[in-house]
Amino acid sequence: MFSERTRWNLAENRLSRALAELRASGQAILDLTRSNPTECGFSYDEKRIQRALAQPESLLYQPNPRGIRSAREAVSDYYEQQRIPVAVDDLILTSGTSEAYSFIFRLLCNPGDEVLIPAPSYPLFDLLADLCDVKLVRYPLFYDYGWQVDFSALSGAVSTRTKALIVVNPNNPTGHYTSESQCARLVDFCAQRPIALIADEVFLDFCLKETRAVSLASANGVLTFTLSGLSKICGMPQMKLAWIAVSGPAHAKTEALARLEVIADAYLSVATPVQLAAPALLAMRPAFHAQVLNRVKANLSELDAQLSWQSACSRLLCEGGWSAVLRIPAIQSDEDLAIKLLAKVGVYVHPGHFYDFAQPGHAVVSLIVPQDEFAEGIRRIPAHFSG
Numbered sequence: 327m328f329s330e331r332t333r334w335n336l337a338e339n340r341l342s343r344a345l346a347e348l349r350a351s352g353q354a355i356l357d358l359t360r361s362n363p364t365e366c367g368f369s370y371d372e373k374r375i376q377r378a379l380a381q382p383e384s385l386l387y388q389p390n391p392r393g394i395r396s397a398r399e400a401v402s403d404y405y406e407q408q409r410i411p412v413a414v415d416d417l418i419l420t421s422g423t424s425e426a427y428s429f430i431f432r433l434l435c436n437p438g439d440e441v442l443i444p445a446p447s448y449p450l451f452d453l454l455a456d457l458c459d460v461k462l463v464r465y466p467l468f469y470d471y472g473w474q475v476d477f478s479a480l481s482g483a484v485s486t487r488t489k490a491l492i493v494v495n496p497n498n499p500t501g502h503y504t505s506e507s508q509c510a511r512l513v514d515f516c517a518q519r520p521i522a523l524i525a526d527e528v529f530l531d532f533c534l535k536e537t538r539a540v541s542l543a544s545a546n547g548v549l550t551f552t553l554s555g556l557s558k559i560c561g562m563p564q565m566k567l568a569w570i571a572v573s574g575p576a577h578a579k580t581e582a583l584a585r586l587e588v589i590a591d592a593y594l595s596v597a598t599p600v601q602l603a604a605p606a607l608l609a610m611r612p613a614f615h616a617q618v619l620n621r622v623k624a625n626l627s628e629l630d631a632q633l634s635w636q637s638a639c640s641r642l643l644c645e646g647g648w649s650a651v652l653r654i655p656a657i658q659s660d661e662d663l664a665i666k667l668l669a670k671v672g673v674y675v676h677p678g679h680f681y682d683f684a685q686p687g688h689a690v691v692s693l694i695v696p697q698d699e700f701a702e703g704i705r706r707i708p709a710h711f712s713g
């Protein structure tokens with residue numbers, strides 16, 4: 327009765343089972359994977375948010391498939407404030423970046439076509455690709471005093487079915503930004519084939535580097551789709567508002583926007599109240615950014631302090647975003663190790679394989695976990711290896 331594409335293995339994995347059992351037994355767990363900003367103790371201006379959502383025009387239904395103009399203007403202003411030119415008419419609003427990916431896959435790919443994704447990266451892509459009958463092909467990143475694209479492996483990953491390349495900038499969980507020269511190389515790489523470039527920039531604003539992060543939102547050398555949204559930028563995933571900024575050669579861009587408009591028109595999925603609230607919600611982001619950056623910096627320095635007295639564990643360079651990658655002894659699979667950390671010291675981390683690390687010996691922790699909980703959890707990890 328069901329489609330092949332939904333023939334998933336729905337059994338709980340061993341780590342989720344171990345976590346559920348521990349929770350059911352009432353044991354306290356220090357959850358270092360917490361990354362839902364609405365549950366990490368940040369303060370939001372509740373009254374202002376409620377006012378923004380309660381505008382009388384919300385009672386009218388006048389759908390615009392690209393998104394209500396005032397909301398797109400607010401997004402265009404967001405880019406303008408960072409000196410990135412993105413025209414209001416080059417934006418399509420969606421209910422999340424996940425939906426944005428689906429729209430773009432539907433726009434570009436026939437069943438079985440391929441999209442290149444970085445490894446390691448965020449695990450969301452597999453499911454989205456399955457749902458759109460798209461085949462993902464991984465291109466490796468390598469770590470050498472920071473993360474780099476392996477361009478020769480990238481060339482080897484391209485086939486006649488390749489339709490697009492995804493770059494996550496900064497990447498989740500590695501927290502590295504694509505440098506200006508690597509952005510230029512990626513644009514050239516795509517333009518030569520030609521394939522489209524999809525830039526996921528949901529964490530762009532959370533930069534720990536001195537130098538400004540480079541965005542691909544106004545890249546013109548190839549058809550480019552840049553994704554972001556309120557989920558991370560404003561710490562409001564519950565609002566369900568994101569966008570696609572389309573850039574590139576004029577003809578391709580116009581055609582892509584016209585077709586995306588039809589896809590968006592089929593669903594009209596972004597609710598009116600949040601679109602009307604978008605200018606006010608985006609204007610609130612500096613307060614959220616300040617809290618996140620304080621938290622991330624405090625947690626990183628706590629992490630470094632805890633790691634400084636031992637040599638079993640270390641952390642990889644992190645330029646931004648909300649997570650840190652730990653190098654841990656590769657004495658067993660990362661999943662076994664995560665289960666052991668849960669059972670022995672009550673600390674929950676994500677195993678590296680969850681994010682497609684090529685080698686074992688990695689664990690990922692969220693840097694927006696409240697500070698006390700983070701400090702206690704982190705203290706127990708190296709202690710586990712030296713105890």
Ligand SMILES: Cc1ncc(COP(=O)(O)O)c(C=O)c1O
Nearest residue numbers: 422423424448498528555557568
């Ligand atoms: C890199 C990356 N892209 C996209 C998303 C999904 O964002 P949204 O809530 O807008 O669908 C996430 C969520 O964690 C993410 O880490």
